[in-house]
Amino acid sequence: MHERLSFYIKRDSLIHRLNPLTKLVLVFAFIGIAFTFPWYWIGLFLFVFVLIPLAFIAKVSREYFFTATRLILPAAGFLFLMQALFQPIGEEIIFQFYFLDATRESLAFAFTIAARIIVMISAFTMLLLTTHPSELMSDLTRRGLPGQFAYVIISTLQILPQMQAKAQTIIAAQRSRGLDTESTFLKRAGSVLPLVGPLVFGSLVEVEERAIAIEARGFTSKKEKTSLHEVPDTVTDKTLRWILIILIILSILLNLWLS
Amino acid sequence: MAFVNIQNLTYKYPLTKTPALQNMNLQIEKGEFISIIGANGSGKSTLCYALAGFVPHFFKGEISGEIEVDGAASSKSTLDEWVVNVGLAFQNPFNQISGAKYTVFEEIAFGLENAGVPREQMKSRVEEAMQLTGISNLADRSPYSLSGGQQQRVALTSILVMQPKLLVLDEPTSQMDPIGTREVFSVIHNLTQSGMTVVMVEHKVEWIAHFATRVIALKDGAVLTEGKPSDVLTSDLLIENGFGVSRYTSVAREAKKQGLWKKDKLPVTLFEAAEGFNTK
Numbered sequence: 001m002h003e004r005l006s007f008y009i010k011r012d013s014l015i016h017r018l019n020p021l022t023k024l025v026l027v028f029a030f031i032g033i034a035f036t037f038p039w040y041w042i043g044l045f046l047f048v049f050v051l052i053p054l055a056f057i058a059k060v061s062r063e064y065f066f067t068a069t070r071l072i073l074p075a076a077g078f079l080f081l082m083q084a085l086f087q088p089i090g091e092e093i094i095f096q097f098y099f100l101d102a103t104r105e106s107l108a109f110a111f112t113i114a115a116r117i118i119v120m121i122s123a124f125t126m127l128l129l130t131t132h133p134s135e136l137m138s139d140l141t142r143r144g145l146p147g148q149f150a151y152v153i154i155s156t157l158q159i160l161p162q163m164q165a166k167a168q169t170i171i172a173a174q175r176s177r178g179l180d181t182e183s184t185f186l187k188r189a190g191s192v193l194p195l196v197g198p199l200v201f202g203s204l205v206e207v208e209e210r211a212i213a214i215e216a217r218g219f220t221s222k223k224e225k226t227s228l229h230e231v232p233d234t235v236t237d238k239t240l241r242w243i244l245i246i247l248i249i250l251s252i253l254l255n256l257w258l259s
Numbered sequence: 260m261a262f263v264n265i266q267n268l269t270y271k272y273p274l275t276k277t278p279a280l281q282n283m284n285l286q287i288e289k290g291e292f293i294s295i296i297g298a299n300g301s302g303k304s305t306l307c308y309a310l311a312g313f314v315p316h317f318f319k320g321e322i323s324g325e326i327e328v329d330g331a332a333s334s335k336s337t338l339d340e341w342v343v344n345v346g347l348a349f350q351n352p353f354n355q356i357s358g359a360k361y362t363v364f365e366e367i368a369f370g371l372e373n374a375g376v377p378r379e380q381m382k383s384r385v386e387e388a389m390q391l392t393g394i395s396n397l398a399d400r401s402p403y404s405l406s407g408g409q410q411q412r413v414a415l416t417s418i419l420v421m422q423p424k425l426l427v428l429d430e431p432t433s434q435m436d437p438i439g440t441r442e443v444f445s446v447i448h449n450l451t452q453s454g455m456t457v458v459m460v461e462h463k464v465e466w467i468a469h470f471a472t473r474v475i476a477l478k479d480g481a482v483l484t485e486g487k488p489s490d491v492l493t494s495d496l497l498i499e500n501g502f503g504v505s506r507y508t509s510v511a512r513e514a515k516k517q518g519l520w521k522k523d524k525l526p527v528t529l530f531e532a533a534e535g536f537n538t539k
Binding site: 006132133134147150151154155158159162206209210211212213214215216217218219220221222223224225226227228229230 | 308311313317338339342343346347348349351353354355356357358359360361364365368369370371372373374375376377378381382403414417418421
């Protein structure tokens with residue numbers, strides 16, 4: 001079976017049962033608060049005291065920590081270094097690295113940025129881990145997102161692994177005809193064209209066929225679409241969404257008031 | 260009037276000089292299983308697209324003449340209205356999978372979702388259609404994890420679930436192995452038994468001889484000859500025009516020249532050939 005481009009982990013938890021829109025609002029609440037709340041430690045606080053417990057509640061802690069150590073923390077670490085060394089602010093130099101120097105202010109700034117990034121990616125990871133993509137899209141379509149838009153998102157997730165498999169086939173086919181894909185950089189660069197050509201043109205032909213296939217199944221029908229899966233939207237969901245929205249607004253107001 | 264009625268149909272794709280269909284006339288009755296044969300560029304696929312409404316609604320181009328199915332005219336309809344009545348499946352099963360769904364069950368329900376069918380009705384219709392094509396056991400699999408024959412049956416089911424009045428199949432078995440071919444043919448055969456009208460482009464002559472009620476041979480965008488499979492598939496006209504005939508027909512033709520084939524009529528299938536050679 002081909003690998004699917006989906007992070008979704010099928011489990012039964014409080015978070016899994018939430019309506020997809022609630023989870024999406026939750027993600028934006030995390031981002032909104034991390035970026036606007038006027039407290040220096042807010043990012044770290046959200047990460048340690050909200051996101052990590054949330055990972056346990058959602059029963060995806062193992063997968064979350066895997067993503068965190070492999071992707072989120074390295075990315076945030078890199079960003080921290082860049083910001084700390086290249087931000088031309090502050091006077092008080094903490095340490096120097098050749099001509100680059102990190103000041104107290106640039107370190108503080110870098111910390112804020114890195115913490116925000118961690119919160120942002122973590123929140124999205126949590127959403128992807130606990131929400132089936134087609135559930136998210138069918139819920140959003142029901143709420144008025146254009147069907148075409150939802151189709152583009154979902155089919156891209158599904159078709160990318162297929163394209164990858166096809167690229168592998170083309171590489172193998174061209175190599176068996178003696179195409180050099182392993183020697184010097186220049187030679188490999190030259191072999192890009194015979195690989196990309198068939199992939200791109202083949203895909204263009206496929207796109208037309210796929211367009212006909214989904215059209216034959218009434219994709220552009222003007223009737224109101226229905227959905228196979230019922231996505232539950234409870235009172236708890238609605239209440240939670242309003243609380244989150246109020247929290248975001250409060251955070252923004254507090255920010256404006258203090259600045 | 261005939262169930263499907265094509266009158267003086269001439270069609271030219273955009274940016275081409277010669278028409279793909281030239282003054283074509285064709286009548287199909289309800290419940291027929293029509294098989295269409297012809298060389299590359301003879302207009303088989305274009306005819307399929309025309310029946311399914313994609314010519315001219317999707318491809319544009321110049322069209323004259325009329326296509327009617329069950330009394331409705333294609334020219335007076337829009338594509339999204341037309342596809343409800345005419346189902347289309349084609350060669351490559353992989354490209355017919357919507358890509359928007361994660362299981363076979365959802366994939367088959369895709370068309371019903373678009374048509375706005377209520378949820379409960381949707382489920383029973385999908386289950387029914389899957390039973391009809393014998394793929395109920397695949398319901399929870401990913402459409403991409405299936406074999407070609409299975410994918411083609413999923414594609415067929417996705418169309419059948421829309422309950423079309425006419426089923427148009429453009430070389431559905433051309434990429435199948437013998438097992439896949441048999442699977443697809445047996446599904447189509449069951450459908451025609453229950454009264455479905457089917458138009459199928461197909462090259463596998465022996466299969467056509469078994470199942471089709473009428474064969475239509477196309478050449479240069481027009482009907483060359485048509486009739487019962489056993490007549491059309493053995494006619495000299497076909498060989499003169501470079502059509503592929505069954506190996507049994509070729510053998511018997513050669514045998515006839517040397518006086519070894521006593522019957523008047525040439526065979527298409529192995530069974531007919533064996534029977535014929537037994538006739539003294």
